[in-house]
Amino acid sequence: MEAALHITRFPVSNYNLGSTLASGQCFRWIKKDGGWIGVVGNHWLRLEQSPREIIVRSPHPIPDWSFVADFLQSGLDLRKIHRTFPDDPPMQAAVRGCPGLRLLRQEPWECLASFILSSTKQIVQIRQIIALLCERFGESLAVPAQEAPAWAFPTATRLARLRESDLRACKMGFRAPYLLGTARRIADGTFDLQSLHDMPVHEARQQLVTLPGVGPKIADCVLLFGYGFQSAFPIDVWILKALRQLYFPDREPATLELQEFASTHFGPHAGYAQQYLFHYMRTIHDAPPVRT
DNA sequence: TACCAGGAGAGCG
DNA sequence: CGCTCTCATGGT
Numbered sequence: 001m002e003a004a005l006h007i008t009r010f011p012v013s014n015y016n017l018g019s020t021l022a023s024g025q026c027f028r029w030i031k032k033d034g035g036w037i038g039v040v041g042n043h044w045l046r047l048e049q050s051p052r053e054i055i056v057r058s059p060h061p062i063p064d065w066s067f068v069a070d071f072l073q074s075g076l077d078l079r080k081i082h083r084t085f086p087d088d089p090p091m092q093a094a095v096r097g098c099p100g101l102r103l104l105r106q107e108p109w110e111c112l113a114s115f116i117l118s119s120t121k122q123i124v125q126i127r128q129i130i131a132l133l134c135e136r137f138g139e140s141l142a143v144p145a146q147e148a149p150a151w152a153f154p155t156a157t158r159l160a161r162l163r164e165s166d167l168r169a170c171k172m173g174f175r176a177p178y179l180l181g182t183a184r185r186i187a188d189g190t191f192d193l194q195s196l197h198d199m200p201v202h203e204a205r206q207q208l209v210t211l212p213g214v215g216p217k218i219a220d221c222v223l224l225f226g227y228g229f230q231s232a233f234p235i236d237v238w239i240l241k242a243l244r245q246l247y248f249p250d251r252e253p254a255t256l257e258l259q260e261f262a263s264t265h266f267g268p269h270a271g272y273a274q275q276y277l278f279h280y281m282r283t284i285h286d287a288p289p290v291r292t
Numbered sequence: 293t294a295c296c297a298g299g300a301g302a303g304c305g
Numbered sequence: 306c307g308c309t310c311t312c313a314t315g316g317t
Contacts, residue, residue, distance in 0.1 A: 025298095122317090175312090213299085
């Protein structure tokens with residue numbers, strides 16, 4: 001089975017594939033047999049970390065693997081990013097605590113839809129909802145023998161034709177009309193996701209928050225994870241807690257003050273810094289007690 | 293069981 | 306404006 005797969009390798013340094021895929025920026029990758037199974041575009045893929053490269057396997061020939069390099073951002077020099085981070089104890093602890101953590105570059109529609117579904121949900125539940133949505137409405141993909149079936153993320157056009165009850169059946173609750181409304185604006189052409197690539201970040205953000213179910217936090221997630229605007233700094237409950245505990249342990253700043261602090265303190269790649277704080281907070285600094 | 297989750301939108305005053 | 310409440314569902 002192994003030999004039947006088509007394979008390529010991306011040389012990397014300081015790339016922690018596991019932390020990256022499990023850091024709450026994407027929701028479809030599953031750890032299996034020392035590697036990771038997932039979908040990029042219309043391709044089932046298996047990714048595996050080795051010391052100096054990421055090994056990529058596909059069930060069918062891939063003439064051009066560059067879409068995988070784009071997704072992984074494997075060519076990015078992480079040290080250059082780190083050098084722009086503020087030189088303070090919390091930030092340095094977060095970087096040391098999450099070596100090789102990266103930002104992926106996801107397809108904007110999948111990223112937008114996924115984060116509309118993320119509001120007030122735990123990551124495990126977001127994953128369940130998205131898995132259901134893909135299984136029911138996504139295009140079936142070719143997978144290797146003995147592997148579980150896989151589906152592409154459903155297109156906006158496909159979701160736009162559904163009824164709200166079809167989406168609620170995927171356990172997304174009050175998020176169903178949001179996702180449906182946004183899918184319809186993209187499907188009917190009144191919102192152009194592609195055009196955001198060429199806008200200044202503040203303008204792209206203004207556009208995104210006109211979509212139903214998209215407020216400041218989700219807009220920033222899409223700008224950061226889907227478009228690569230690395231100044232975007234999503235502020236959620238975890239980041240608020242991180243800023244309070246790590247930077248202001250002796251008092252209780254208002255949310256507005258923390259937003260102001262976040263927008264000025266972390267430099268041109270603030271969004272990247274945010275991912276370190278988020279993952280550090282969730283996995284190390286304030287990890288919930290382990291049950292036995 | 294009760295609480296809370298990578299929030300947003302509507303309805304107040 | 307700024308604040309509060311609600312929204313649906315399931316994990317812990």
